[in-house]
Amino acid sequence: MKKKITLKQIARELEVSISTVSKALKDSGEISKDTKDKIRAFAKMSNYRPNSIALSLKNRQTKNIGVIIPEIVHHFFSTVIKGIQTYANTKGYNLIICVTNESYEKEVINIELLANGSIDGFILAISEETEMKNNFDHLKEITEQGIPLVLFDRVTNEVACDKVIIDDKVGAYKAVKKLIDNGNKKIALLTTASYFSVSKERDRGYRQALLDNNFEINENLILELDHFDMDDTPIEEFFDKQEIDAVLSVNETFGIRAMRVVQRKGLKVPEDISFIGFTDGLLSRYANPRLTTVDQHGGRMGEAAAEMLIEKIESEEENEIYRTEVIKSTLIEGDSTIN
């Protein structure tokens, strides 16, 4: 087993000083060609690579980005990570990824763990529990410490930092508009509990589109579901108690599940009832029929977030100007709506 070689060892071996070795490898003009060649040959032979920890300590930068997300087995979030990776890699940054499992405590712990010099900045989507508690002190603290932070998707106004979101409201609006234009009258909304920032925006878009088109808002047409409850009974009851001709779902799974429920009831999609979901993931793509969706462009969000963060990290001045970038959502026409 050949251990990692250091400058010191090279220096001793070649009987020069450590600084000479360092300078030679950096192609400094201070070192003669002969010495340089000798040192470089030896370094190459012994496969020398500078220790990145030592560099981090010296330069006070780690070239690591802390990415904190609520869930990883999740199409949208993994897409965002991919986007972050793509951009970060071109800039020489690595990703330290922590999953909070939607827990407030884990979010706090992970942030504290990384804020001690392990990373140059954070990219984070707020966990459900944190949104519920509405407590963002841990985030304020890192910004106060001067650690750059970019929030994406699940954001809050409480914290002054860069943000990347999609136009959830507009996305929902466009979806409902399409359903209305197709002649649908009873348009339902499948959503999650109302304290989630994204659901809230989508809910707003839904209502706005209805109002703008002279529809009345019927609260009976709005069904709140729980992520973790896999029981379809509430969905069945919802569709049993009233006639519905179109559905907007704030995510993929509710949409797919509802589609199955109505299909089992013998309805045809999209002839009898139309569906539009959020998130253009695998589920939507492989659904039968292919679900029409509002694409959130997770990849682009990730890239945007990474770009904003790295810009902040590498800029000298401490400007306190924060931007919020809005990624445009797109309606992807599948076969669950009439096109």
Added chain:
Amino acid sequence: MKKKITLKQIARELEVSISTVSKALKDSGEISKDTKDKIRAFAKMSNYRPNSIALSLKNRQTKNIGVIIPEIVHHFFSTVIKGIQTYANTKGYNLIICVTNESYEKEVINIELLANGSIDGFILAISEETEMKNNFDHLKEITEQGIPLVLFDRVTNEVACDKVIIDDKVGAYKAVKKLIDNGNKKIALLTTASYFSVSKERDRGYRQALLDNNFEINENLILELDHFDMDDTPIEEFFDKQEIDAVLSVNETFGIRAMRVVQRKGLKVPEDISFIGFTDGLLSRYANPRLTTVDQHGGRMGEAAAEMLIEKIESEEENEIYRTEVIKSTLIEGDSTIN
């Protein structure tokens, strides 16, 4: 903005030496109670946390694990990551995740980038291109440098290290056995190009099961597909040219796509034709009918890999004894087979 505070600053502020501060915070017996109390109070007040980079340099351990995977927007791999996280977190390790996009070059680069002291060990699934090239020098190199390495899922015998795999062959065998027991006669296999280690094993299990039950192996019943080709024509032709009453697919997507093709042809699943896929992901769960699958237990694989790696990292002796842990796959009965 309050910058991170260091031992040196505390020392200056309290007019003691750096070592006194350090020792006081570590509750050393060398320091008097009075001084200790004073220092600890100040440290707490100023929210002191030791710089983890400095500690890494000193202790020559980073408490970071490098995880290198071919793809992240992928149910199986993200499940594995989750498993790794779960175990690693309990041991105080963080994850640095790199995605190779199935590229050999990216695999090499990412390994080199992290092998310079950034991580204490690697968990890795070999990229497709690397499997194709059959070149594992970069992996051999890190083991030679004494950096612990655990390979999972996509492994090779060329590299001496710990491994975690599932019993792909047995999984496929059990699946085919079930199809045979259900009375099916024409059992097809949907697979990928043959140089992928996992496909190879699943192929073997398929053949073995057939042979053991006195079936002839008919190469016409085996269809090789490309991941990235979304065109269903080859699948359609495959099912057009012959009668098939059961299908084993080496992944989810081929299975779901084939199921849709035959459903469009008017066949009923599972009455007319049965399907079993590998990977129990969202797609299978939300498919219509719910796909019967061979569950690979990605989470357990991840946990096992993390456990093996951390054990190696934290063990003093350099034993050259390597284990291969085999995770048992389970047949999850959905509605795409007769149960």
Added chain:
DNA sequence: TATCAACACTCAAACGGTTTCGTAGCATTT
């Protein structure tokens, strides 16, 4: 009254690099 241990600290080296400054040795200028 020396001697010695205990106490409560400080010093300095080390981890592996980078970088500023200093200087020995030589050649060139005046």
Added chain:
DNA sequence: AAATGCTACGAAACCGTTTGAGTGTTGATA
């Protein structure tokens, strides 16, 4: 011959922490 300028290298500080060795003061012991 003295002053100057280059070249090519070394010494040392620094990043933030740990830790073994060293030190000055006190009180007890022989």
